[in-house]
Amino acid sequence: MTNESEKNHRRAILDAARQILIQDGYKNLSMRKIARQIGGSQGTIYLYFQNKDAIFYALIDEGSEKLYGLYETILNTPAEPQEHLTRICQAYINFGLENPSYYEIMHITLPMMTERFPKEQYRRARRFLELTAQTLQTCAAQKGETLSEPYLEATLLWATMHGVVSLIIAQRIDIRLDRERLIEQTIHRATSHYL
Amino acid sequence: MTNESEKNHRRAILDAARQILIQDGYKNLSMRKIARQIGGSQGTIYLYFQNKDAIFYALIDEGSEKLYGLYETILNTPAEPQEHLTRICQAYINFGLENPSYYEIMHITLPMMTERFPKEQYRRARRFLELTAQTLQTCAAQKGETLSEPYLEATLLWATMHGVVSLIIAQRIDIRLDRERLIEQTIHRATSHYL
DNA sequence: GGTGTTCAGTGAACACCGTTCATTTTTTAC
DNA sequence: GTAAAAAATGAACGGTGTTCACTGAACACC
Known part of the structure; x- marks a missing residue:
């Protein structure tokens, strides 16, 4: 050394x-x-x-931590819950697009090419979902509603964001489409239900 | 041999x-x-x-062809356009879940691990989007509306479907969630705008 | 200082990998 | 039956992940 x-x-x-x-x-x-x-x-x-995979696992952990930190920062900044919701969605997409190496490792690459990921680690990588679910609840509360399955709804939201991010990173989106507009529309459609 | x-x-x-x-x-x-x-x-x-990657490319082509065929079959069966829309969404998700090897090769695996995919092949793998866009247009037409960007909307829909499918295949979804309900809700949320 | 013990660091070695290509085998055409 | 063409082979090349006998520096004790 x-x-x-x-x-x-x-x-x-x-x-x-x-x-x-x-x-x-x-x-x-x-x-x-x-x-x-x-x-x-x-x-x-x-x-x-221990081996090459362990390096990937460690990077995934770092990525999850980073994302969770972003969410925490946003949610600790006082604002309307609807504003919080929009911001965390933007943060998720930005995180993916600005850290494609983290993002690809975290979501795209691994399952197929390494041995199955330790379950405990998957769980930790999903912590940001709890913050999302809370935010959705708060939004609903302000409309005098209660979500019966906030965690499921958070997962729905996640899936949509992940879909866009992973297709963009993988360069699968038609180049004729305006990327900004696609993102904006995705967030709009996915969150309008809660605003 | x-x-x-x-x-x-x-x-x-x-x-x-x-x-x-x-x-x-x-x-x-x-x-x-x-x-x-x-x-x-x-x-x-x-x-x-030519090489190992070429085998993957061929498998992607087969997968795309298969998916496109499914869409064609559905759309050639007379039904309300809204019914068509729901069915192709279900077909997409089922295709992914029933052919994870095709699906992973088509969407998850490749970009990172092989050299960049020939553009022409990406284009062909996106043909089903044109059928989706058409279906969306037909749905809108029945409500007396016209979509200004049907192809963008088809892409939005795709991203959402892809998000769910890829997270499920990668086993990233919390096991406590009901998979069927997640899928059903995804389709419902993603299509309700057009029904 | 000398000695023993520990332990981070090394790199040769092993069994694999994708790919190439001189060689051999099989098929075809006459 | 034989010559030419096509198809198939597998050794060889330079890479890979991983292991492990070994090195030598650092430390504790006499």
Whole structure:
């Protein structure tokens, strides 16, 4: 190993992996490449991660944490619940589009190509849904209503957002369509029920 | 090679690839494994496909064709346009859930792990959207309305359906939720605007 | 200082991978 | 029956993820 960073090899490995992922794609991410990037040898990585998949799992965790943090920040800023709802939807989509490497790892890439993901980790990656469900409840409450299945409704909302984000990232959307308008319409349609 | 099937090595390779994909996942699909399965050698496959990615491309094409066929069958069966709309939405979701290997290859797997997909092929995989747009137009027409951007609206609908299907396939949906209800609600919410 | 123990770090080695291509086998055409 | 063409092979190349016997620096104790 080079020098400094006593215990931050883990961090360095994760950063290197993410950088390579962005730059060269999944197919070109290898343990040896990460090792070269951090200035160590391939064996070293195995002192910090059980295997290649574990690196992905760690990145997913980081991504989930990041998204959850964004939601918390928004919801801790005082505003009408409807405003909160719109903002978290925008935040979700922006998060996906601005962090495609996180997003792809979190949602698109993994299930097929690694062994099945530890359940506990899936659960944590879903924490933002609880915040969504709460927000939906608050919106409904303001209209004098109560949602009988807020968590299901949050999941519906999630699915819609995820659909747009993943199709955009995968470049599957017809280029003739205006991306901004598509996003705006998606949010509008998906949330209008609660406004 | 074994015997029979003069020119259907292509078919055999595709079937073998799909079977291995279902059984062992992407990570365990290799050219040598396909070769073993069809009873040939690894080099043989290269007589029928340029490389491993080309096998995926062919499977995507098959999947697109299959989906388009389903849509055509539904739309050629006389019914109210609203009925058509609901049916194609159901068909899309069912197609995804019943053919996860096709679906994952078509939408989830590829962009990250292979070189960028030929544009022409993406276009063909999107043909079903034109049928969707038409159906939406017909629905609107019956209400005396005209959609200014039917293709955008079809894409919105697609994104929503894709969101649910991909989250379900990836097993990301909370197991406490009722899957049937989630699907039913998704279709209901996504189409109610046009009914 | 010397000695023993620990442990992060190494990189050769193993069994695989996708892909190429000289060679062999099979089929076809005469 | 034989020559030409086509199809199929599998060894070889340079990569992969992962393991593990080994190194050598750091520390504790005498």
